[in-house]
Amino acid sequence: MANPTILTDRFDRALLYATHVHGGQVRKGTSTPYVAHLLAVAATVLEYGGDEDLAIAALLHDSAEDQGGEARLEDVRNRFGERVASVVEACTDSFANTAKGERKAEWRPRKERYIAHLRTADPDVLLVSLADKVHNARSILRDLHKPEIGNKIWVRFSAPRGDTLWYYGVLADVFGEGLPGQLSSELRAIVESLKVEGSTRTAQAAP
Numbered sequence: 579m580a581n582p583t584i585l586t587d588r589f590d591r592a593l594l595y596a597t598h599v600h601g602g603q604v605r606k607g608t609s610t611p612y613v614a615h616l617l618a619v620a621a622t623v624l625e626y627g628g629d630e631d632l633a634i635a636a637l638l639h640d641s642a643e644d645q646g647g648e649a650r651l652e653d654v655r656n657r658f659g660e661r662v663a664s665v666v667e668a669c670t671d672s673f674a675n676t677a678k679g680e681r682k683a684e685w686r687p688r689k690e691r692y693i694a695h696l697r698t699a700d701p702d703v704l705l706v707s708l709a710d711k712v713h714n715a716r717s718i719l720r721d722l723h724k725p726e727i728g729n730k731i732w733v734r735f736s737a738p739r740g741d742t743l744w745y746y747g748v749l750a751d752v753f754g755e756g757l758p759g760q761l762s763s764e765l766r767a768i769v770e771s772l773k774v775e776g777s778t779r780t781a782q783a784a785p
Contacts, residue, residue, distance in 0.1 A: 586630065591658075592633075592658060592662075593637055595638070596613060596616050596637040596641065597613050599638075599641050599646070600612040600616065600644070603644070605717070607733075607734035615713060616636070617637075620633045620634075620636040620637045622709035623636040623705055626709070626759075626761050628709075631659070631661045635661075636709060638666050639669040640669075643672055651667055665702050665703055668703040685741070686737070686741065693748055696753075697755075697756065704757040705757065709761070711749050711765060716768060719771055722775050743773055749765065749769075750765045753765055
């Protein structure tokens with residue numbers, strides 16, 4: 579049995595910091611505090627062998643993208659070190675400071691750049707990014723199964739259903755090549771379920 583990962587007060591401080599940075603933020607189209615997603619991603623990273631630095635990066639993976647841009651990333655670097663900041667930076671597909679109303683780049687080019695970046699990313703980055711995408715995909719599938727939501731889930735996103743499924747499908751391919759194993763296989767299975775469920779519900783809703 580591998581030695582257990584020990585979480586120190588750095589993790590405690592990172593959780594407090596994440597809660598502060600994302601305070602008041604909720605998951606798209608829900609009333610769920612955003613920190614629930616961050617906790618789920620950190621838990622997945624730890625469950626799949628990540629150390630404390632990677633668990634902290636998981637807690638903070640959206641901090642620069644959503645809440646402060648380059649200045650936030652520098653603050654993360656000062657507080658938690660270069661390795662954490664490097665992973666956070668690598669998991670960020672836009673440095674627009676959305677907290678100040680800055681607009682992100684167009685969706686498709688931004689996602690294509692991120693996919694290209696992941697193809698050469700190191701295992702640390704792949705693990706945190708994969709954990710993030712798996713939790714996002716799980717959440718979509720869960721809400722797709724809810725009768726009160728169903729296919730209305732797709733209006734939450736910046737891109738149409740087909741584009742969102744394209745993105746997750748390519749991500750599943752990239753992670754399957756770069757970080758093969760149970761977690762990347764889970765993402766592939768969820769993506770296939772999303773395609774089937776979405777097509778079935780669309781057909782049922784057609785006149």
